[in-house]
Amino acid sequence: MARLAIQAEPTKFHHLLAILDNCGILQRIYSQNIDGLEAKVGFEIFSKEKNRRCILLHGNVATVQCKKCATPYMLENFLPLLQVGKPIDCPACVDRKSNAKALAKRAKAPGLLRPNILLFNEPCPMAYEIADISSSDANLVHNNHVLLISGTSLKIPGIKSILNCFTKAMSKRINCTTIYVDNAPQKPPILPPNTLHLQMDCQLFAELTTPRIKSHFSAKEARYILERRDFRPLWDWS
Numbered sequence: 001m002a003r004l005a006i007q008a009e010p011t012k013f014h015h016l017l018a019i020l021d022n023c024g025i026l027q028r029i030y031s032q033n034i035d036g037l038e039a040k041v042g043f044e045i046f047s048k049e050k051n052r053r054c055i056l057l058h059g060n061v062a063t064v065q066c067k068k069c070a071t072p073y074m075l076e077n078f079l080p081l082l083q084v085g086k087p088i089d090c091p092a093c094v095d096r097k098s099n100a101k102a103l104a105k106r107a108k109a110p111g112l113l114r115p116n117i118l119l120f121n122e123p124c125p126m127a128y129e130i131a132d133i134s135s136s137d138a139n140l141v142h143n144n145h146v147l148l149i150s151g152t153s154l155k156i157p158g159i160k161s162i163l164n165c166f167t168k169a170m171s172k173r174i175n176c177t178t179i180y181v182d183n184a185p186q187k188p189p190i191l192p193p194n195t196l197h198l199q200m201d202c203q204l205f206a207e208l209t210t211p212r213i214k215s216h217f218s219a220k221e222a223r224y225i226l227e228r229r230d231f232r233p234l235w236d237w238s
């Protein structure tokens, strides 16, 4: 699976997200994907900074991380060892151990590397941090805010909490829109009644939307739009 993720290429939808970010109108991505493809269109997914633009809710299959110090690494660097079933010590912990030894201090055993993904029934180690980031994002919700949801049936409790946090904040503002892009005939009941359900594949949505955004932001008034940070749905742009 990790090998496939390493070889995979980002989709039109990933590129759309990168374009929205480059145009200055993307606040944050909350992704349930574990393929880490967001990194291939320029999003920082290794950062632990709170202001990182992309939050991988379920981790990244192309990476491993230390059980003790949580330092992340690219999985491909350790594939030969993993393939022979060898447990791998965390290089950062190993460095700390040798430094401690050199200073004649007590050296702690290094942590082992584990897949950097959320396993079935495992509690999310970032749950508090994600709740913190999503509630501060909800506080920044403004009039004309757009919440774009795609590729999820919104059944997982964590994603439901994030959604509730945003829809509550958006209900207190003017002209906010929730867009749900999915082939399903019905939208999930948790979505607000005024959600715009675009019953289509998200790649088609990206294909239709990308040229419009590009032409809009290359227009003469692009600077003005960026300055006023116009978040209305694209079809409302004059």
Ligand SMILES: [Zn+2]
Residues within 6 Å of the ligand: 066, 067, 068, 069, 070, 071, 090, 091, 092, 093, 094, 110, 111
């Ligand atoms: Zn470590």
